Amino acid sequence: MLRRIIALIAKELVGLWKDPKTRLVILVPPLVQVVIFAYSASYDVTNVPLGIWNDDVGTQSAELVRRFAASPAFSAVASFASPAEVRAALDAKKVAVVLHVPQDFSADVLAGRTAQAQLLLDARRSNSALMAQGYAAAIVGTFAQDLHPTHSPPLVLLTRDWFNPTLESTWFILPGLVCILSLIMSLLISALSLARERELGTFEQLLVTPLRPAEILVGKALPGIIVGLINANIVVVAALLWFRLPFRGNLPLLEAMLLLYTLTGVGIGLVLSSLARTQQQAMLGVFVCASPMIVLSGYAAPIENMPYLAELASRADPVRYMLVIARGLFLQDMPLAVVLGQAWPMALIAFTTLTVAGLAVRRAVS
Amino acid sequence: MTASLLRLRGLARKEIKQILRDPSAILIAFLMPIVLLVVNGFGISLDASEMKLAVVIEAPEENARGMLQAIDASPYLSVQRALSTHDGEAAMIDGRVRGMLVLRDDFAQRAGRPASWPAQAQLVMNATDPNTARILEGYVAGALQVWLAGQARERRLAPIGGIDLEYRDWFNPELRSADFIVPGIIAMVMTMTGTLLTALIVSREWERGTMESMLASPARMVELIAAKLGCYFALGMGSMGGAVTLAIALFGLPYRGSIGPLAAAASLFLIFALGLGLFISTLARNQFVASQLAFLTTMMPAMMLSGMLFDIAAMPRWLQFVTYAVPARYLVSTLQTLFLAGDVWAVVLPNLAGLGVAAVLAVSATLVVTRRRLD
Numbered sequence: 001m002l003r004r005i006i007a008l009i010a011k012e013l014v015g016l017w018k019d020p021k022t023r024l025v026i027l028v029p030p031l032v033q034v035v036i037f038a039y040s041a042s043y044d045v046t047n048v049p050l051g052i053w054n055d056d057v058g059t060q061s062a063e064l065v066r067r068f069a070a071s072p073a074f075s076a077v078a079s080f081a082s083p084a085e086v087r088a089a090l091d092a093k094k095v096a097v098v099l100h101v102p103q104d105f106s107a108d109v110l111a112g113r114t115a116q117a118q119l120l121l122d123a124r125r126s127n128s129a130l131m132a133q134g135y136a137a138a139i140v141g142t143f144a145q146d147l148h149p150t151h152s153p154p155l156v157l158l159t160r161d162w163f164n165p166t167l168e169s170t171w172f173i174l175p176g177l178v179c180i181l182s183l184i185m186s187l188l189i190s191a192l193s194l195a196r197e198r199e200l201g202t203f204e205q206l207l208v209t210p211l212r213p214a215e216i217l218v219g220k221a222l223p224g225i226i227v228g229l230i231n232a233n234i235v236v237v238a239a240l241l242w243f244r245l246p247f248r249g250n251l252p253l254l255e256a257m258l259l260l261y262t263l264t265g266v267g268i269g270l271v272l273s274s275l276a277r278t279q280q281q282a283m284l285g286v287f288v289c290a291s292p293m294i295v296l297s298g299y300a301a302p303i304e305n306m307p308y309l310a311e312l313a314s315r316a317d318p319v320r321y322m323l324v325i326a327r328g329l330f331l332q333d334m335p336l337a338v339v340l341g342q343a344w345p346m347a348l349i350a351f352t353t354l355t356v357a358g359l360a361v362r363r364a365v366s
Numbered sequence: 367m368t369a370s371l372l373r374l375r376g377l378a379r380k381e382i383k384q385i386l387r388d389p390s391a392i393l394i395a396f397l398m399p400i401v402l403l404v405v406n407g408f409g410i411s412l413d414a415s416e417m418k419l420a421v422v423i424e425a426p427e428e429n430a431r432g433m434l435q436a437i438d439a440s441p442y443l444s445v446q447r448a449l450s451t452h453d454g455e456a457a458m459i460d461g462r463v464r465g466m467l468v469l470r471d472d473f474a475q476r477a478g479r480p481a482s483w484p485a486q487a488q489l490v491m492n493a494t495d496p497n498t499a500r501i502l503e504g505y506v507a508g509a510l511q512v513w514l515a516g517q518a519r520e521r522r523l524a525p526i527g528g529i530d531l532e533y534r535d536w537f538n539p540e541l542r543s544a545d546f547i548v549p550g551i552i553a554m555v556m557t558m559t560g561t562l563l564t565a566l567i568v569s570r571e572w573e574r575g576t577m578e579s580m581l582a583s584p585a586r587m588v589e590l591i592a593a594k595l596g597c598y599f600a601l602g603m604g605s606m607g608g609a610v611t612l613a614i615a616l617f618g619l620p621y622r623g624s625i626g627p628l629a630a631a632a633s634l635f636l637i638f639a640l641g642l643g644l645f646i647s648t649l650a651r652n653q654f655v656a657s658q659l660a661f662l663t664t665m666m667p668a669m670m671l672s673g674m675l676f677d678i679a680a681m682p683r684w685l686q687f688v689t690y691a692v693p694a695r696y697l698v699s700t701l702q703t704l705f706l707a708g709d710v711w712a713v714v715l716p717n718l719a720g721l722g723v724a725a726v727l728a729v730s731a732t733l734v735v736t737r738r739r740l741d
Contacts, residue, residue, distance in 0.1 A: 049679075093712075126542060162493055302495065
């Protein structure tokens with residue numbers, strides 16, 4: 001039995017490996033994507049183009065403007081004298097933020113009154129606008145503090161960022177890429193496997209061999225698992241060696257979880273494959289499933305922000321659990337109990353999907 | 367010329383029949399965009415609400431309780447009392463809360479005499495998600511400001527001349543993240559649909575050899591490609607119209623521009639995407655490679671490099687140059703402006719030019735590759 005399974009796996013792997021283009025497509029994309037996407041995925045804002053609209057001639061407003069321009073978050077690129085100019089520049093995205101200082105700003109500051117200033121933001125990118133507001137509030141807060149050095153603030157908020165003290169975006173995104181790149185690969189390979197045999201008519205040949213349905217399933221599942229694991233580890237190695245991420249958890253534990261995770265990917269792929277008549281339908285199934293799986297996992301935006309139904313749907317998404325485990329093991333040495341709490345839903349998904357796929361193969365045999 | 371037109375008409379009829387007979391084209395053009403738009407539109411939300419925060423108060427008394435109330439009143443925060451920092455840490459590690467606010471036992475003493483001893487509150491956050499951590503920090507600081515202002519009013523303290531900074535968020539005053547993200551999702555969905563329509567369907571024709579037999583017919587290659595592009599173009603425009611309608615009807619987006627620039631941007635982008643799909647299918651000889659390439663060149667770049675989610679200006683400079691080669695970038699920028707700001711020609715025209723270049727490049731690359739493949 002073991003010999004038969006090994007022969008089937010060898011056949012599958014040779015099928016993948018013999019075509020140079022397929023070979024390339026399995027190995028190169030993960031590398032390219034790691035490099036490009038790890039650098040792109042940041043919600044942070046730096047050098048936001050800032051316009052200055054200063055109606056005040058005093059020294060206080062000049063100081064405020066100087067502080068904005070000196071901040072790494074903003075870079076002053078234009079100054080305006082009228083609302084029409086401001087509108088045109090914001091519309092055309094020449095500037096994303098405009099600091100407006102009214103005429104009596106310096107006078108108010110010197111007289112001890114509360115001085116007014118306005119920040120106009122291009123909120124077409126709402127998240128960046130929110131971030132820019134935060135930076136502006138900090139600059140203005142420090143400035144107000146420095147104006148009255150004798151009044152100490154009534155309350156100091158000390159913040160500490162655990163697990164990622166410098167708030168590096170790559171630390172956040174790379175563990176996510178480990179999950180996503182391997183998912184796409186294991187899904188695609190397994191989804192095409194049965195569908196290809198069926199489209200080419202070789203499925204019947206496979207069925208008349210002495211292989212039992214379970215053995216066929218194992219042979220069809222393993223290439224997806226192997227390639228998925230290779231892809232995941234390419235990202236892990238790149239994250240540790242090139243991007244210098246810390247790894248605070250247990251590496252064998254991560255590998256075990258990745259194995260379970262690729263099993264769920266392969267399970268879903270095989271179910272799609274057993275439903276599809278042609279490779280094209282199988283691929284369509286992958287495309288339609290993969291995108292929601294990625295989005296609902298919390299890879300791009302936190303799950304808590306989702307409406308209830310989307311949150312509910314995300315519970316059937318293996319990526320959600322693997323994402324917690326990968327981020328937890330890379331950055332925070334997540335305790336075993338917490339990891340296992342995320343692992344059992346994945347085990348359930350793997351078991352269900354593989355059973356369904358197995359039944360489909362058995363039905364085809366009889 | 368008339369012969370060419372006649373052949374073109376015949377080819378178009380053949381393509382339409384083929385589309386109607388094989389449901390996958392209709393599925394790609396209509397079912398997939400709807401699924402993707404709905405799931406992504408509801409799934410990607412950056413509007414944080416009810417972020418869970420553990421609060422540890424070492425010595426409960428009036429000041430600390432007042433502060434707790436102020437934080438609890440914030441619509442963005444959901445407070446959970448923790449008995450000790452140890453409990454709070456545990457909740458933070460297993461993800462039950464995003465952060466922990468600690469008021470030490472000397473908080474009351476210090477809060478009572480603010481002039482000499484500023485009171486301290488400690489905010490510890492799980493920064494595995496840096497964006498969320500930063501937003502949480504902003505909300506906690508905001509809630510504390512509200513509390514302090516209330517305290518100052520209660521004690522009738524003379525306001526020390528501070529600075530009041532007022533925010534005016536143009537185009538999206540409530541900072542709804544859907545208004546920002548849904549136009550990007552339309553661009554992502556259109557990249558995928560457009561490219562898949564041709565990549566998958568035509569790669570199967572190559573795999574089965576029906577493409578070669580078509581090319582052996584009297585129809586010229588340009589006519590063949592024009593017929594294919596034309597039919598899928600009509601399908602793609604239909605799905606684009608559906609996506610825009612869905613964005614307005616389901617997600618409540620405003621549409622402040624006019625139809626003309628939208629149609630122009632959508633057409634140019636579709637020609638690019640369909641051309642790219644033809645190019646991929648011609649280059650890759652089998653469906654597996656074609657689907658991998660389609661995935662690699664459409665979904666991930668459209669999501670990560672188009673400015674749909676992540677701000678291009680914050681990327682490293684070399685990567686900013688790379689984004690110029692991602693046509694989804696031009697479409698995202700155009701759509702965001704047309705939906706939220708209106709017909710701002712200074713933004714729309716350069717982006718249309720970018721889309722035009724992409725369309726020309728994709729179609730000519732297809733012609734070159736197909737010609738070479740036949741030799």
